[in-house]
Amino acid sequence: MVDSNVLERTRKVVADLLKLPEAKVTDDAHMVQELGMVSIQSVELIAALEEEFDIEIDQDEVADIFTVKEAAEWVEGVLGA
Amino acid sequence: MAETYRKLDAGEIEALKARNCHAYEWDRILVKDPFDANRLYSVFFHGDCRIGRLDGSVTAEGGRVRRAGIYRATIDNVETGDNVLINQVNGYIANYAVGAGAIIQGVGVLEADPEATFGVGAELESVNEGGGRDMPVYPTLTAQVAHIMALHRYKPGVVDALRKMVEAEVAAAKAAKASVGECAIVRNVPHIKNVRIGAAARVIGAAYMENGTVLSEAEAPVLIGSGVVLKDFMVGEGSSITDGAILEHCFVGQGCKVGKQYSGENSLFFANSEAFHGEGCSIFGGPYTVTHHKATLMIAGLFSFYNAGSGSNQSNHMYKLGPIHQGVLERGSKTGSFSYMLWPCRLGPFSVVIGKHMDNFDIGDLPFSYVTAAGERSYVVPGMNMFTVGTVRDGAKWPARDRRKGSVKRDLIVFDVFSPYTVGRMIAGEEICGKLYEETPKEVEDVTVGGALVRRRLLRTGKKTYSTGIESYLLEKVFERAEKALEKAAGAADVQAAMKPSAGAVYDPDWVDISGLLAARSRMDGVEQAIGEGKLKSLDEVNAALKGVYDSYGADEWAWVCRTYGTRYGKTPDALGADELKDVADAWLKAKQKFVKAILADAEKEFSEVSRIGFGADGPPEAREADFQEVRGTYGKDKFVKQLQGELETIEKRAADFRAAMDKLG
Numbered sequence: 150m151v152d153s154n155v156l157e158r159t160r161k162v163v164a165d166l167l168k169l170p171e172a173k174v175t176d177d178a179h180m181v182q183e184l185g186m187v188s189i190q191s192v193e194l195i196a197a198l199e200e201e202f203d204i205e206i207d208q209d210e211v212a213d214i215f216t217v218k219e220a221a222e223w224v225e226g227v228l229g230a
Numbered sequence: 231m232a233e234t235y236r237k238l239d240a241g242e243i244e245a246l247k248a249r250n251c252h253a254y255e256w257d258r259i260l261v262k263d264p265f266d267a268n269r270l271y272s273v274f275f276h277g278d279c280r281i282g283r284l285d286g287s288v289t290a291e292g293g294r295v296r297r298a299g300i301y302r303a304t305i306d307n308v309e310t311g312d313n314v315l316i317n318q319v320n321g322y323i324a325n326y327a328v329g330a331g332a333i334i335q336g337v338g339v340l341e342a343d344p345e346a347t348f349g350v351g352a353e354l355e356s357v358n359e360g361g362g363r364d365m366p367v368y369p370t371l372t373a374q375v376a377h378i379m380a381l382h383r384y385k386p387g388v389v390d391a392l393r394k395m396v397e398a399e400v401a402a403a404k405a406a407k408a409s410v411g412e413c414a415i416v417r418n419v420p421h422i423k424n425v426r427i428g429a430a431a432r433v434i435g436a437a438y439m440e441n442g443t444v445l446s447e448a449e450a451p452v453l454i455g456s457g458v459v460l461k462d463f464m465v466g467e468g469s470s471i472t473d474g475a476i477l478e479h480c481f482v483g484q485g486c487k488v489g490k491q492y493s494g495e496n497s498l499f500f501a502n503s504e505a506f507h508g509e510g511c512s513i514f515g516g517p518y519t520v521t522h523h524k525a526t527l528m529i530a531g532l533f534s535f536y537n538a539g540s541g542s543n544q545s546n547h548m549y550k551l552g553p554i555h556q557g558v559l560e561r562g563s564k565t566g567s568f569s570y571m572l573w574p575c576r577l578g579p580f581s582v583v584i585g586k587h588m589d590n591f592d593i594g595d596l597p598f599s600y601v602t603a604a605g606e607r608s609y610v611v612p613g614m615n616m617f618t619v620g621t622v623r624d625g626a627k628w629p630a631r632d633r634r635k636g637s638v639k640r641d642l643i644v645f646d647v648f649s650p651y652t653v654g655r656m657i658a659g660e661e662i663c664g665k666l667y668e669e670t671p672k673e674v675e676d677v678t679v680g681g682a683l684v685r686r687r688l689l690r691t692g693k694k695t696y697s698t699g700i701e702s703y704l705l706e707k708v709f710e711r712a713e714k715a716l717e718k719a720a721g722a723a724d725v726q727a728a729m730k731p732s733a734g735a736v737y738d739p740d741w742v743d744i745s746g747l748l749a750a751r752s753r754m755d756g757v758e759q760a761i762g763e764g765k766l767k768s769l770d771e772v773n774a775a776l777k778g779v780y781d782s783y784g785a786d787e788w789a790w791v792c793r794t795y796g797t798r799y800g801k802t803p804d805a806l807g808a809d810e811l812k813d814v815a816d817a818w819l820k821a822k823q824k825f826v827k828a829i830l831a832d833a834e835k836e837f838s839e840v841s842r843i844g845f846g847a848d849g850p851p852e853a854r855e856a857d858f859q860e861v862r863g864t865y866g867k868d869k870f871v872k873q874l875q876g877e878l879e880t881i882e883k884r885a886a887d888f889r890a891a892m893d894k895l896g
């Protein structure tokens with residue numbers, strides 16, 4: 150179970166980045182296929198998450214993140230590490 | 231058997247006449263023994279002709295052997311080597327020397343003027359279509375000399391000196407006779423004028439050739455194929471120009487391929503370049519400039535190790551003062567399908583351009599970047615192309631695809647993707663990104679760098695990427711040096727001693743890329759100074775000096791690494807003790823693992839769900855996966871992926887072995 154605060158902040162980061170209403174950014178929506186994220190935005194997402202949570206993320210470790218939930222889980226993992 | 235030419239005797243002249251041969255002055259027709267009149271039929275001799283022995287055979291394509299002889303031809307001031315085959319010359323051959331074993335069949339006119347220079351000294355306006363970078367070409371022109379002549383116009387004394395040296399080439403060409411080289415084949419060509427054709431070249435079905443030189447040799451033969459039109463040109467060994475290509479005022483270096491109706495004007499293509507379908511106008515194509523697709527126009531720019539996507543296009547003309555703008559795409563750049571750039575622009579090494587760009591940007595200090603377009607603005611993602619499968623594969627494929635098989639490789643090429651040149655740019659990029667990120671308020675979305683925009687948050691990513699790349703390179707260089715030294719070391723002191731820069735090495739923080747040749751700026755400056763001061767007097771001497779620069783790459787690179795490592799880590803490599811070198815091995819391993827894993831992560835994207843779009847056509851849902859696996863395979867079984875995974879194991883072992891060996895040394 151992902152921490153609701155992390156999930157909420159992650160959702161906001163994604164919504165801001167993609168310029169979408171937060172309501173549209175559901176936890177399980179596929180960021181590429183459903184929300185329209187392009188590859189360069191996926192790089193910016195990492196940067197935005199780093200800034201939001203004050204963490205360092207390696208590009209090689211984020212290949213399998215496609216949903217907000219997966220992103221939040223991943224952030225939680227980094228925060229807990 | 232006499233090897234000298236002699237006049238024909240009366241009996242031989244009668245025999246030739248009986249075979250429908252004719253000469254206005256038989257005295258001027260010389261032959262070699264053994265002479266056999268049966269080897270000539272319907273030959274019209276004009277002027278001074280010398281006919282070599284005709285008692286053997288020639289070898290055509292596919293090893294087909296044909297009887298040597300001269301049949302149905304008009305020859306005027308022609309000298310042939312031994313055992314040539316000349317037949318079905320519809321017009322005439324005039325003022326040519328035909329090498330031994332050559333075949334000339336079905337040509338219309340093959341002629342040369344007495345003052346012909348065979349394209350040597352022809353002026354070619356590259357990089358800037360509006361002029362100002364014009365240069366004379368000659369057959370053995372290298373990418374480096376051309377680069378200096380075209381681009382270093384801020385050193386007029388150097389350019390003038392080089393121009394004078396080329397004059398000697400022009401004089402030598404003027405003094406030489408037009409020739410078809412030994413064992414060359416010229417077949418079914420309507421008209422060739424003032425062209426030197428080298429040994430073993432095959433000129434088959436070309437439409438028209440005028441004022442040029444085809445360098446060719448048995449180990450690296452040239453092919454000029456059907457429908458090709460060449461005017462004022464040079465072609466280097468091992469190259470092919472085929473299928474209706476049209477080149478005018480063009481230089482084609484060694485191992486190049488031009489074809490499929492490509493048209494080029496005022497352009498240079500150096501080693502291993504490939505140009506098909508599209509158009510090149512005033513381009514300086516350094517080594518490995520590649521354009522394969524239709525609707526691709528390359529214009530007024532400097533390129534090398536470049537790949538043009540279909541429909542790549544640039545503009546150099548704003549309908550004001552004329553086509554005066556130019557572009558610089560540094561080594562390793564790519565332009566995506568239907569990308570457009572409005573010159574002037576400068577792109578840093580190993581960058582990728584996607585979309586239509588109306589901004590005039592100069593982002594040479596942001597190497598390995600992606601440049602995309604949103605609306606009318608260009609956006610840069612600094613460093614994004616560094617840890618990609620494409621960049622790694624490019625770096626491996628270039629040296630493996632060097633097609634220069636002849637006796638000499640003229641262009642001097644340093645293939646390294648990571649070098650003081652690119653890493654120096656990464657250091658500049660790291661500083662730019664870091665500073666801007668620190669200075670820009672969080673509310674700001676975009677910042678301007680060199681005329682393009684960067685998303686503020688990506689400055690942080692860019693800085694991090696550059697830092698990782700810089701450290702990875704420095705650690706690798708230091709580790710590899712120590713690892714190599716260890717092979718011969720009797721003690722730790724030997725390893726340390728091997729870490730010093732060599733006595734003749736030049737350190738310069740700035741490096742340059744002279745169209746393939748990476749060099750410390752001051753070392754290149756030294757060569758150019760020597761040219762300007764007249765210390766280097768011929769092109770041979772200039773080439774030798776440039777070769778010296780090339781040969782110094784390793785030593786100069788190490789000098790750069792030492793100083794840069796010292797600046798970054800506070801201690802130069804030669805001051806590192808045994809324990810510190812072991813720490814370097816660990817740090818290198820960590821950095822290298824990170825690098826390889828990043829490449830693997832990028833490779834994995836090629837097997838993602840998105841990549842499966844369009845697979846499993848006409849089948850049930852499960853067909854999609856089956857079709858994908860059948861066609862593309864799986865990530866785990868991919869050859870490149872397996873190679874990288876293998877590398878992860880290898881580097882771990884290397885680091886462990888190094889530590890163990892250092893421990894043993896004590």
